[in-house]
Amino acid sequence: MKAEDPAREPGGGEVRLSRASAGRLSLYLRRLEGFRREGSKKISSGQLGEAVGVTDAQVRKDLAHLGSLGQPGIGYPTEGLIAAIRRALGIDRQWSVALVGVGNLARALLRYRGFQEQGFRIVALFDADPAKIGQRLEGLEVYAPARMAAVIAETGAELGLLTVPSESAQEVVDALVAARIKGVLNFAPTVLRVPAGVSLVSVDLAVQLEQLAFLVQLRGSD
Amino acid sequence: MKAEDPAREPGGGEVRLSRASAGRLSLYLRRLEGFRREGSKKISSGQLGEAVGVTDAQVRKDLAHLGSLGQPGIGYPTEGLIAAIRRALGIDRQWSVALVGVGNLARALLRYRGFQEQGFRIVALFDADPAKIGQRLEGLEVYAPARMAAVIAETGAELGLLTVPSESAQEVVDALVAARIKGVLNFAPTVLRVPAGVSLVSVDLAVQLEQLAFLVQLRGSD
Numbered sequence: 001m002k003a004e005d006p007a008r009e010p011g012g013g014e015v016r017l018s019r020a021s022a023g024r025l026s027l028y029l030r031r032l033e034g035f036r037r038e039g040s041k042k043i044s045s046g047q048l049g050e051a052v053g054v055t056d057a058q059v060r061k062d063l064a065h066l067g068s069l070g071q072p073g074i075g076y077p078t079e080g081l082i083a084a085i086r087r088a089l090g091i092d093r094q095w096s097v098a099l100v101g102v103g104n105l106a107r108a109l110l111r112y113r114g115f116q117e118q119g120f121r122i123v124a125l126f127d128a129d130p131a132k133i134g135q136r137l138e139g140l141e142v143y144a145p146a147r148m149a150a151v152i153a154e155t156g157a158e159l160g161l162l163t164v165p166s167e168s169a170q171e172v173v174d175a176l177v178a179a180r181i182k183g184v185l186n187f188a189p190t191v192l193r194v195p196a197g198v199s200l201v202s203v204d205l206a207v208q209l210e211q212l213a214f215l216v217q218l219r220g221s222d
Numbered sequence: 223m224k225a226e227d228p229a230r231e232p233g234g235g236e237v238r239l240s241r242a243s244a245g246r247l248s249l250y251l252r253r254l255e256g257f258r259r260e261g262s263k264k265i266s267s268g269q270l271g272e273a274v275g276v277t278d279a280q281v282r283k284d285l286a287h288l289g290s291l292g293q294p295g296i297g298y299p300t301e302g303l304i305a306a307i308r309r310a311l312g313i314d315r316q317w318s319v320a321l322v323g324v325g326n327l328a329r330a331l332l333r334y335r336g337f338q339e340q341g342f343r344i345v346a347l348f349d350a351d352p353a354k355i356g357q358r359l360e361g362l363e364v365y366a367p368a369r370m371a372a373v374i375a376e377t378g379a380e381l382g383l384l385t386v387p388s389e390s391a392q393e394v395v396d397a398l399v400a401a402r403i404k405g406v407l408n409f410a411p412t413v414l415r416v417p418a419g420v421s422l423v424s425v426d427l428a429v430q431l432e433q434l435a436f437l438v439q440l441r442g443s444d
Contacts (some may be wrong), residue, residue: 022436024428031413049390051413076364089432090439104330111326114411114428120435159434183438185431189336191253192271203430206336207248208423209319209407210311212381213342214244215421216405217312 019056021062022089027052028059029085033117036078047055086119096158098181099113100125100172102135102142103186109161123155126167137219145172149179158182166190173200238258243284244311249274250281251307255339258300266297309339316341320379320403322394323386324349324357324364329408331383332360350390367394371401381406388412395422 015067031051035043045063047057052059066084086092097115098130099106099122109115110122123193125142127133135142143151151157160176162169169188177185183199186192194200225382255355257265266276267285272280282411285292288306293300308314319337321328321344332344345363349355357364365373371377384391384406391410398406405421408414416422 021427022433025425026432027413029432030411030426030429034413053436054370064273072270074343089436091432091435095435104326104333108326109328109427112411112424112427115431116417118428118432119429120431158438161429161431180442183434185434189252189334191249197441199434199441201430201434201437203427204248204252204336205334205425206340206342207252208244208384208425209317209337209342210248210251210340211244211382212407212423213313213317213422214311216380217417218375219421220413 003068021065024052024054024058024062025085025089028062029082029089032078032082032085038084041078042075043081045070047075054208091119095159096121096123096155096157096174097159097161098122098124098126098148098155098164099161100126100145100148101162102129102132102137102175103163105163106161107137109163110140120159122161124151124157126151145175148175152176152181154178160184162186162188162192164188171175240316243287246274246276246280246284247307247311249397250284251304251311254300254304254307258304259430262300264297264316265300265303267292313341316343317319317381318343318377318379319381319383320344320346320348320374320377320398321383321385322348322370323349323384324354324359325385327385329359329384331385332362335385336378342381344383345379348373367397370397374398374401374403384410400418407417 028048028154030045045059049056049059060107063076066088068107069081069084085163097120099109102125104115115122122140125140126144126145126148128145132142133144158181160181162172164172166188169186169190172191173184173192173194177194177198181198184194186200186216189204192200192202224253250270252271253314254265267281271278271281274408280293285298286314288310291302305314319342323346328342337344344362347359347362349364350366350367354364355366362390380403382403384394386394388410391408391412392414393414394407400422403420406416408422408424411428414422414424
């Protein structure tokens with residue numbers, strides 16, 4: 001729910017890539033990867049739009065930001081478009097991620113194949129529970145929060161995954177910020193504050209379920 | 223990524239409530255519940271906007287759909303606004319939820335306090351793994367997929383939570399649809415199809431992490 005940020009393409013002129021259009025690029029990318037698995041070398045704006053639920057005009061507008069990849073009547077090259085989107089989103093590289101709060105959700109995220117496929121590698125685990133400190137999960141040791149600054153510096157983690165209870169979430173974010181993390185993906189159902197210069201994206205799972213209930217209710221009232 | 227749907231308020235005239243504004247209402251609600259816990263009886267559009275990251279003009283516009291609750295110079299009544307938002311979102315009632323795919327993510331969701339607080343109750347569990355069928359989790363038995371139609375009819379589940387691997391997600395959605403589920407919240411990182419009349423919201427956790435990487439990259443290029 002942040003204001004839309006304009007983006008600049010690293011090697012080129014200014015590009016106005018809003019956060020909403022970045023969201024759509026992520027979804028196009030997912031679809032393109034599916035097409036690649038199926039062996040398709042070309043994809044049309046109509047096919048992408050249908051998969052994501054937007055018009056092909058919207059697709060063409062979103063993809064126009066990435067340079068002149070599409071050819072009328074032929075479509076977009078699957079492989080080239082995947083590379084261009086990954087570059088635009090900043091995921092044409094690996095990101096190292098620190099995870100704080102080793103519960104069931106953390107265990108699920110550690111095994112979540114989608115993260116690795118998109119270049120996100122969890123490199124450090126933290127938990128305040130003495131019973132968990134020193135345990136190993138998926139080859140990673142669980143560290144005490146006191147080790148955060150040192151471990152984050154050593155591992156080069158730039159992003160933090162926050163899977164702690166709401167009550168301790170702000171305190172943990174403050175510790176991550178002090179440890180020079182650049183961005184936090186928060187799963188705690190609470191509103192958090194980060195200083196300017198640190199990015200925050202919150203995933204409130206109840207909000208997603210509320211959106212679903214809202215849509216179902218809409219249909220019911222038809 | 224569906225098209226915006228206009229909403230109608232059950233007891234009143236037509237209300238143009240877009241899905242984006244429904245998303246903001248969920249976030250206002252979360253903030254209002256925080257204010258209520260702190261004992262605040264009134265809240266201003268500025269306070270709500272600040273918490274959610276939008277202008278107070280946007281807040282007033284969103285809340286205008288709910289009727290004339292706010293008073294200039296005084297603000298909105300916390301309790302009344304909570305009730306009005308819950309009504310608008312269709313969560314002024316309980317929703318029964320069936321969960322399919324009993325892995326780590328499912329275990330996390332079963333204990334996720336936010337769902338119960340917002341009126342979502344998980345009432346049925348399904349898994350295809352013979353080793354899991356018959357197990358009990360948080361007081362609920364895990365059923366075989368073959369029991370889906372019968373158990374969903376018995377329990378009155380209207381929404382489905384999908385926490386299965388991508389490979390089997392479409393098959394499971396089809397089974398849920400055949401069992402007359404009205405909406406599906408999908409956690410599998412894949413694009414799914416549902417027939418008209420069934421709602422689908424997908425939570426792609428890698429997309430959320432990509433959004434974070436995108437924001438961090440933006441700041442880095444400043």
